[in-house]
């Protein structure tokens with residue numbers, strides 16, 4: 461098999477192909493997308509920190525000057541929302557936007573949320589057990605991070621059901637070569653989400669609550685600290701990034717444990733292993749398989765010169781199985797002590813929500829281990845289509 465992100469067989473099990481790439485072609489050109497694939501941990505880690513690359517090039521050149529077509533007109537609104545969030549901008553705008561919200565996500569702030577996270581996780585886990593089991597993904601994995609991030613931002617409870625579909629539709633644009641239908645769906649979702657948040661933020665500007673949207677609404681247009689578009693882009697990013705991958709790590713993680721029963725037994729017997737188990741589950745089946753970067757100046761990677769204007773694709777799933785960094789990398793080891801996985805990225809865009817994700821995952825796995833000590837897989841799960849965002853359709857269990 462070859463690297464083929466559109467082949468469901470490859471998506472289900474990409475790790476043998478990654479091994480071949482790391483061994484034989486660690487920097488290779490992938491014709492169908494015109495990108496250079498980077499397979500080794502050392503290269504991925506270094507390139508994430510390399511300022512000659514960017515998540516965007518629009519801070520240094522126009523589409524034309526960079527030799528790229530602008531996006532089609534119908535996508536304009538989508539990109540207006542997405543490019544107003546910190547993930548798709550570079551300094552100095554990135555620095556300003558990240559600083560405005562980073563205080564809410566420090567390990568200390570997040571630690572103060574732990575009791576609340578534990579309470580929600582326990583209720584969800586106990587509910588699943590009372591029903592004798594069900595879909596762990598829909599009934600535990602999704603509601604926990606959605607509730608937590610919605611509460612932080614101040615999205616009213618009655619509206620929270622809107623977040624998951626908007627996020628899923630927006631994510632459709634991030635797959636490689638999305639279909640025209642997926643593109644239109646993503647544009648519609650971004651537009652509805654933006655309208656919703658604009659209205660909410662304007663209401664909170666006048667009548668602030670104790671939440672992040674209210675805090676941001678107070679500084680809109682105040683001495684150029686934050687424009688309304690930036691507020692909307694930031695909130696869309698926080699609400700989407702704030703649950704999408706966490707949901708998938710919970711589902712993928714449980715499936716990893718079911719496929720490695722000895723490791724499941726280890727963590728059941730010793731919940732003190734939870735912190736290392738969470739890191740190992742993040743590494744072993746990487747929830748975001750690839751991140752792209754634009755080459756802003758010619759660079760050399762592993763003896764290959766990649767010219768300005770091209771795009772590289774960093775294979776996180778491959779980096780996380782690199783034997784140079786992880787002894788016996790294909791083995792799931794819930795006690796793995798030294799685990800510099802790359803699942804949260806590195807460099808200036810390092811995941812802002814990593815401390816929160818860690819608390820949510822530890823509490824969610826912990827609550828299920830405790831409430832459902834005999835939980836078993838009821839049905840072989842299937843992967844969602846799509847390569848970059850790695851998640852299961854559902855995870856049916858008995859409990």
Ligand code: HEM
Nearest residue numbers: 546547701702705706751803804805808809811812813817
């Ligand atoms: C297990 C769950 C998560 C994973 C695997 C994950 C992964 C990542 C990765 C890899 C990046 C960097 C992307 C790049 O460099 O191109 C990132 C950025 C980001 N993540 Fe997460 N994330 C998770 C959970 C969260 C949560 C809970 C939040 C909540 C706020 C969050 C908010 C963000 C934000 C705001 C950024 C952009 C940071 C910047 O551009 O400076 N993430 N995430």
